[in-house]
Amino acid sequence: MKKNVFLAVCISSFLWSCNNSKKLEEVVEVPLPETEEVVVEMGNPADVKVDEGGSFEMIPLPYAYNALEPFIDAQTMEIHFSKHHLAYANNLNKAIAGTEMANMSIEDIFKKLDLENKAVRNNGGGFYNHNFFWEILGATTAKEPSGALADAIKKDFGSFENFKTQFIEAGLKQFGSGWAWLLTDKNGKLTITTTANQDNPLMTKLGITGTPIMAVDVWEHAYYLKYQNKRKDYLENFFNVINWTKVSEKYTAATQTGI
Numbered sequence: 001m002k003k004n005v006f007l008a009v010c011i012s013s014f015l016w017s018c019n020n021s022k023k024l025e026e027v028v029e030v031p032l033p034e035t036e037e038v039v040v041e042m043g044n045p046a047d048v049k050v051d052e053g054g055s056f057e058m059i060p061l062p063y064a065y066n067a068l069e070p071f072i073d074a075q076t077m078e079i080h081f082s083k084h085h086l087a088y089a090n091n092l093n094k095a096i097a098g099t100e101m102a103n104m105s106i107e108d109i110f111k112k113l114d115l116e117n118k119a120v121r122n123n124g125g126g127f128y129n130h131n132f133f134w135e136i137l138g139a140t141t142a143k144e145p146s147g148a149l150a151d152a153i154k155k156d157f158g159s160f161e162n163f164k165t166q167f168i169e170a171g172l173k174q175f176g177s178g179w180a181w182l183l184t185d186k187n188g189k190l191t192i193t194t195t196a197n198q199d200n201p202l203m204t205k206l207g208i209t210g211t212p213i214m215a216v217d218v219w220e221h222a223y224y225l226k227y228q229n230k231r232k233d234y235l236e237n238f239f240n241v242i243n244w245t246k247v248s249e250k251y252t253a254a255t256q257t258g259i
Helices: 002-025 074-096 107-110 116-135 148-155 162-174 233-237 244-255
Strands: 178-184 192-197 211-217
Touching: 074 116, 074 233, 107 116, 116 211, 148 162, 148 192, 148 244, 162 178, 162 192, 211 244, 233 244
Parallel strands: none
Antiparallel strands: 178 192, 178 211
């Protein structure tokens, strides 16, 4: 009797398995619905304006937000320019409103700046530094300088590759937020330096000598959306978007005028 029951169970399991195998063979694959690609709309840099009544205006970005891709992504550029940079400009205007600085150039403000005036120091630096940064970037540029600047780099650093390595190292070693700068003196001698936060070499009381001709922003907001914590990757790719023509112009101007 037990053997018969066992045999019946086995036969039932076999038949159930066969029937379900047929059902499985009849299953038709249903394609998943297509998903539309999300396109993030970029604003127009020309539309970014300071609050009414400010002494300093936003200098227009000299290219579109996506012009520096893939090395600097469009979303980072838009947030960096229309949010961070704009905030520095507006806060600088508020900090100098009603003072003699409201009628001074940003360079003259730095010459006389009391470093304890944190509102002007931080926001004035942020305003100037970013204008400088946008200016020395470009979409279709040579990967190395030429002419007098190239000669000076070779003279003071041994080679362009040595200079590039030292500049990247300076940016990496800047603890926290700040900037790495390439400076020249009136005789054309080049040096690399760094500043914290939004300080810059034109702030006379910092004691830095030399005129800036190139800079890179190493605040996290300058690269984190694309590179996360990989600051070195960002700094290496920065060399793909340097406008060496503009940097050379700054070098020539600084050495000819002796600023």
